[in-house]
Structures are given as C-alpha cells and as structure tokens.
Amino acid sequence: MTGTRQQLHNIGRRRAYAIWATALAVYVLAVFHRTSLGVAGLLAAERFDISASQLATFTVLQLAVYAAMQIPVGVLLDRFGSKALIVTGLVAMTIGQLWFSVADSFAFALAARALLGAGDAMLFTSILRLIALWFLVRQAPVVTQLTGMIGQMGAVAAAIPLSAALHTWGWTMTYATAAFLGVIATAAILLVVKDSPYEKGAVERIKIRALRHSLTEVWRDPGTRLGMSVHFATQFAPTVFALLWGYPFLVSGQGLTPTQASALLTWMTIVALFVGPTIGRLTAIHPYWRSMMALGVVGSISLVWAIVLALPVRSPLWLLIVLVSVTAFGGPGSMIAFDLARSFHRSERYGRASGVVNMGGFIASLTTMALIGYVLDRMAPGGPETYTLDDFRVAMSSQFLMWGFGAWMIWRYRRHSLRRVARVPGAFEALRDGSTLLPGISRDRDED
Known part of the structure; x- marks a missing residue:
C-alpha cells in the first residue's frame, strides 16, 4: 500500500x-x-x-x-x-x-x-x-x-x-x-x-507465472468492470464521429459543405475542452454519483441522436450544432471511468486496471465503426458516392445497440461496486459525503 x-x-x-x-x-x-x-x-x-x-x-x-x-x-x-x-x-x-x-x-x-x-x-x-x-x-x-x-x-x-x-x-x-x-x-x-x-517499491514486480492470477483479480474487481462499462458507453460516439463517420454523415447525409463539416468537427473539440473541467470538478465533489453522471451523458447523447435520425428530412444547422455539442460530452464523460479505476485499485495495480478500462471505449468504437460500415455497404452497394440520408439514418442507428448495452452494464456494475464499498466499515457513508473515494489508493493518499 x-x-x-x-x-x-x-x-x-x-x-x-x-x-x-x-x-x-x-x-x-x-x-x-x-x-x-x-x-x-x-x-x-x-x-x-x-x-x-x-x-x-x-x-x-x-x-x-x-x-x-x-x-x-x-x-x-x-x-x-x-x-x-x-x-x-x-x-x-x-x-x-x-x-x-x-x-x-x-x-x-x-x-x-x-x-x-x-x-x-x-x-x-x-x-x-x-x-x-x-x-x-x-x-x-x-x-x-x-x-x-x-x-x-x-x-x-x-x-x-x-x-x-x-x-x-x-x-x-x-x-x-x-x-x-x-x-x-x-x-x-x-x-x-x-x-x-515515494521510495522505490511503487512498481509492483510481477512474475510471469503470477500474471494470469493478477489480471484475474483486477478483472474480478467490480470497480474495474464499472470503469470499463463507463468507458464503453461514453467514449465511442465522439470517437466514431470524429475519426471516421462524422464527416461523411454531415456532408453526404446532411448536405453540409466540407468547410461546414470541418468546422463542426473542430467545434466538437472546443466543447469537450470546456466541459471537461466541469465534469472533473463534479466527480471530485460527488464521487457517489460518478456512474450516474456517466448514464446522464449516455442518455443525453442518445436522445439528441434519436431526434436527428427520426427527422424525415435533413436537420437544420442549429440542430446539427446541438448534436455535435452534446456528442462531445462523451469524451469528458469517459474520463470518469479512470477515476473509478483509481478509486478501486492501489497504485501497484493501476496500470493493469486502467488498461482494462481503456479497452472498453475502443472496443465499442471499433465495433460501431464496423457496424456502420456494414450497414452502409448493404444499403448503398454503389459506394460512398451513392450514400443518402436514409442510408445514414439506418446505419447510424446501430449506435443505440452500443448505448443500450453500455448503460445496462453501468447500472449492473454500479450495484456490485456499491456492495463492495459497503463491506468496508465507514466507506459507504464517506463516499456519500464526498470526503473520500476509497477503497483503493485514494483513501491512503487523501490523508497525506
């Protein structure tokens, strides 16, 4: 410790x-x-x-x-x-x-x-x-x-x-x-x-034969699974939008000019930059509600996407700005996952726990990219030049599968994590009061 x-x-x-x-x-x-x-x-x-x-x-x-x-x-x-x-x-x-x-x-x-x-x-x-x-x-x-x-x-x-x-x-x-x-x-x-x-010893010397057992312990911790679930549900939407499908959706699907589409992608980064510190401050003050904040982010993003995709015509520019702005919340929201991992693990295991958590969002991103591409190929076999708004409406709806699954995992592992915290004397009350983030390294270092 x-x-x-x-x-x-x-x-x-x-x-x-x-x-x-x-x-x-x-x-x-x-x-x-x-x-x-x-x-x-x-x-x-x-x-x-x-x-x-x-x-x-x-x-x-x-x-x-x-x-x-x-x-x-x-x-x-x-x-x-x-x-x-x-x-x-x-x-x-x-x-x-x-x-x-x-x-x-x-x-x-x-x-x-x-x-x-x-x-x-x-x-x-x-x-x-x-x-x-x-x-x-x-x-x-x-x-x-x-x-x-x-x-x-x-x-x-x-x-x-x-x-x-x-x-x-x-x-x-x-x-x-x-x-x-x-x-x-x-x-x-x-x-x-x-x-x-701290003095040397902060790095845990892991023997190869003990590695499997060590990773199993990290994975079994409900805090790890909760963090991975939060990252899975929040991170993929802005990643998929910014790195691959956002630009084609805005240009081919919504009829924006390349300049307008590029400006909206830049705006996404700016929004995330300003939202991040606010979410960070809230998670520090209200650690008990961190996973619920993540669910709020997922709900907000999916709601705006539902409105945009439900429209029978192209969305007005103001609504697309709202869509991009709310989707940007997923980036700061995904950082909550690492705060959860830090709370449930000592520093000697934080690298492994963070690695597992970090996989969540990128697995979701790759899966969503593939799903959208698969649907577009079936809807428009003629290639990108033939994409229409209806094609994108169906393809981008595949995101709801990931949001639904991710939200279910967050809810499930939140309950498991709280049960673990409740087994530590005084931990649950302290977590509700926001005075500590236990039971990992946080409790020890909060007293330094």
Whole structure:
C-alpha cells in the first residue's frame, strides 16, 4: 500500500505540475500523430493508389492495435513505471511517423501506422498513473479531465496547421518534421519526469507465472468492470464521429459543405475542452454519483441522436450544432471511468486496471465503426458516392445497440461496486459525503 512507503516529495505541488505538464505535452503530440491522417486522406489515396476502404483501414488498424495493446501495456506499466513506458511509446511513434513519411506503398504505410498505434497505446494510461501518484484525491479528477481535453488540442493542430504544411512542404518533409518532435519530447521526459513521489517499491514486480492470477483479480474487481462499462458507453460516439463517420454523415447525409463539416468537427473539440473541467470538478465533489453522471451523458447523447435520425428530412444547422455539442460530452464523460479505476485499485495495480478500462471505449468504437460500415455497404452497394440520408439514418442507428448495452452494464456494475464499498466499515457513508473515494489508493493518499 502507498501508505507504507516513505514519501520523498510533496504531492499536488509545483513538482507534480511540472511532471504533469511535460507528460501532457507528450499526450498532445500523441493525439496529433493519431489524427494526422485526417486532413491527408486524399493525398494518401493518391500517394499509395488506394481505395476508400483501404484508406479507412489506416484508422481501423491503428485503433485495433491501440486496443489490443492495453492489457500488455498495463502489465508493463505496473512492472516498469510510467517514465519507461512513455519513452518507449515516444520512440515507437517517432519511428512510425518517420517510416510513414518515406513509405511508398500501402503495405509499408499500414505497418507504419500500426507501429504508431502501438506507441500511442503506451502513453495515456502511463500519464494517468503519474496523476494518481503525484496529485491529491481532490485534485486528480480535474487534472485527469484536463489531460484528456487539452490532449485533444493535438487534433486541432493536426487539422489546419498540418494541412498547410502538407501543401507547403509536401508529404515527406511534413511527416518527418512531425516525427522529429518526438525526439524533443523524449529529452523532456528524461529530464523532468519521475515515476513516483515515494521510495522505490511503487512498481509492483510481477512474475510471469503470477500474471494470469493478477489480471484475474483486477478483472474480478467490480470497480474495474464499472470503469470499463463507463468507458464503453461514453467514449465511442465522439470517437466514431470524429475519426471516421462524422464527416461523411454531415456532408453526404446532411448536405453540409466540407468547410461546414470541418468546422463542426473542430467545434466538437472546443466543447469537450470546456466541459471537461466541469465534469472533473463534479466527480471530485460527488464521487457517489460518478456512474450516474456517466448514464446522464449516455442518455443525453442518445436522445439528441434519436431526434436527428427520426427527422424525415435533413436537420437544420442549429440542430446539427446541438448534436455535435452534446456528442462531445462523451469524451469528458469517459474520463470518469479512470477515476473509478483509481478509486478501486492501489497504485501497484493501476496500470493493469486502467488498461482494462481503456479497452472498453475502443472496443465499442471499433465495433460501431464496423457496424456502420456494414450497414452502409448493404444499403448503398454503389459506394460512398451513392450514400443518402436514409442510408445514414439506418446505419447510424446501430449506435443505440452500443448505448443500450453500455448503460445496462453501468447500472449492473454500479450495484456490485456499491456492495463492495459497503463491506468496508465507514466507506459507504464517506463516499456519500464526498470526503473520500476509497477503497483503493485514494483513501491512503487523501490523508497525506
């Protein structure tokens, strides 16, 4: 337990913020790399001579690798600590982006994006572990929200500035320059970041033969399943919309111009940036209601989508703005999942727990992307040029399956989690009062 180790540095103060700011800059870079193909789709199709389906494979493969890496990354994180994983992730992303800059075939470019996804997978949960160790309980939810939301500024940088660079410098120079940013970030991590404010021992030494048992214990904890359910239900809608199907839906389905559609996607990022700290503050003050807040986010998003898809004609612009704005709540809402994981697990197991939680949203995102694509292929076998509003109305309705399943899981595991909390003397009352987030590392560190 954290309370049995000697504390070497103050938490929640200047050193903590310096470490977090450095790691946050890395996360912004990771999001930039992750979304850097968004404005280069047409150039990529021309450079590699590929179809629209092959172009979509870049995004799907990258997310699939990201999701598949979460449990291995969680294990490695608990074994080696955040600093080692962040540096490894940066090296992988730098090599992947540099490889992508010189790739001249679809196969090589696809391998480069897979390596990029693997490096990206190592960063977010590593940063969450730094937050869990370096900040007080009352600070951590807001800092977590700020991490997720400020990180999305990387997506903004991957839009207009990257587009301008591509047209000015060309493909190879632009992506090679982006890769070089990883070298600078790696140097900053090595100089500034420290794994823990406590003496050595914060990293659990996991033996291979005990790994299966350890993961089983993490999975059986209802707090892990509750966190994964929250991430599953909240994260996929903005991810699917921003990375793949939002732009075609707005242009081909709703009749917006490409400029209007791009502006709405940018607006989604801006809304999430402002909503995040508010949700973080609410989760810190009212920990008992965290999963209910997530259900409120899911209900709001699904309600607005139901209204838009039920209209027999194209939606007015104001309603599409509302749709994009409410859908953006899913990003900050998904951060609640990691706060739940932090509450139910000691720091020695936080990496594994966060990895499992993080898989939830990306499994939902990949499944939803595939469902929408499958339905569109059946509705409009002629390809993207033949998509209509009716096609999108049916295809986008597949999201309701995921929202319904996710909401049911949240409700189910909320009850299981509360029963576990009730077994700890005084824990349930403290949780209702908002004085602590137990029963994981939070209780020990709240008393520091």
